[in-house]
Amino acid sequence: MKKFKLLVASNNEDLNQKAIKLSKKIKLPFAGSLEDLKKSHEDHEDDFLLVVSEDLIYLKKGLAGTSKPIYCNFCKWSKENKRNNLVRTMRGLPQKGVIIDATAGLGRDALILSSLVERVILIERVPWVSALLEDGLKNSIEHLPYLSNTRVICSDSKKFLLNLKIKPDAIYLDPMFENTGKSKAKREVQALRDLTIQSNEKELLEVALKKAKDRVVVKRHKKVKNLAGIKPTFSLTGRVVRYDVYSIS
Ligand SMILES: C[S@@+](CC[C@H](N)C(=O)[O-])C[C@H]1O[C@@H](n2cnc3c(N)ncnc32)[C@H](O)[C@@H]1O
Numbered sequence: 001m002k003k004f005k006l007l008v009a010s011n012n013e014d015l016n017q018k019a020i021k022l023s024k025k026i027k028l029p030f031a032g033s034l035e036d037l038k039k040s041h042e043d044h045e046d047d048f049l050l051v052v053s054e055d056l057i058y059l060k061k062g063l064a065g066t067s068k069p070i071y072c073n074f075c076k077w078s079k080e081n082k083r084n085n086l087v088r089t090m091r092g093l094p095q096k097g098v099i100i101d102a103t104a105g106l107g108r109d110a111l112i113l114s115s116l117v118e119r120v121i122l123i124e125r126v127p128w129v130s131a132l133l134e135d136g137l138k139n140s141i142e143h144l145p146y147l148s149n150t151r152v153i154c155s156d157s158k159k160f161l162l163n164l165k166i167k168p169d170a171i172y173l174d175p176m177f178e179n180t181g182k183s184k185a186k187r188e189v190q191a192l193r194d195l196t197i198q199s200n201e202k203e204l205l206e207v208a209l210k211k212a213k214d215r216v217v218v219k220r221h222k223k224v225k226n227l228a229g230i231k232p233t234f235s236l237t238g239r240v241v242r243y244d245v246y247s248i249s
Pocket residue numbers: 102103104105106107108109110123124125126129155156157158174175176177192196197198199204
């Protein structure tokens with residue numbers, strides 16, 4: 001599998017200090033401002049850049065203007081979210097409930113989950129993904145106040161769940177799955193595939209099943225087998241995705 005480089009950049013020199021601070025926090029090298037990178041004539045076509053701009057942090061592939069920014073655009077996504085199978089998998093949970101999204105990624109699914117219960121905890125182990133999530137939440141709360149029930153924790157979920165004192169009502173897992181069939185993955189999903197590594201999902205599911213109070217929900221491509229070969233209580237299958245629901249009795 002091809003390895004991609006990820007560098008932190010600033011949108012302009014005035015933002016260098018802010019970008020350097022972020023690069024230290026997430027332990028990635030700072031490459032300079034976008035203007036400097038363009039002047040250097042280095043070929044960054046295959047690199048990903050995490051750009052600190054005035055208003056937001058975004059991910060971009062290469063320096064070309066044609067590469068669209070990737071960021072947690074909760075306001076836009078909130079208009080796209082319809083009642084879908086993910087909502088159905090959480091039916092019956094108490095409104096005062098707690099859901100842990102243990103593989104938060106860029107938070108598209110978490111946005112749906114946060115409209116269903118009182119508290120949603122997002123766990124993401126990759127520091128730069130976690131930084132995008134925090135930035136996206138900060139920028140959207142004014143327009144989507146219900147997102148204030150959502151907290152991001154940068155940690156490995158297995159470790160986090162093992163140390164957890166409370167029992168969340170539901171734990172949601174969306175481990176990365178490879179592209180199956182001809183359909184092209186969304187840009188955000190493809191970027192995560194290019195830049196993050198897969199974890200031991202079997203162990204994560206086993207821990208989740210021990211820690212959840214009511215259910216564990218796992219998102220899969222409809223054509224792939226159940227995670228770790230463990231049979232769910234029931235599944236909801238859509239056009240591309242299947243949700244495997246494990247009820248805790
Ligand atoms: C397919 S993405 C999730 C996409 C997400 N559901 C969304 O709607 O944007 C999987 C994410 O889970 C994270 N991840 C995988 N294993 C993890 C673990 N053990 N602990 C925390 N995060 C994990 C990866 O870094 C990646 O960002």
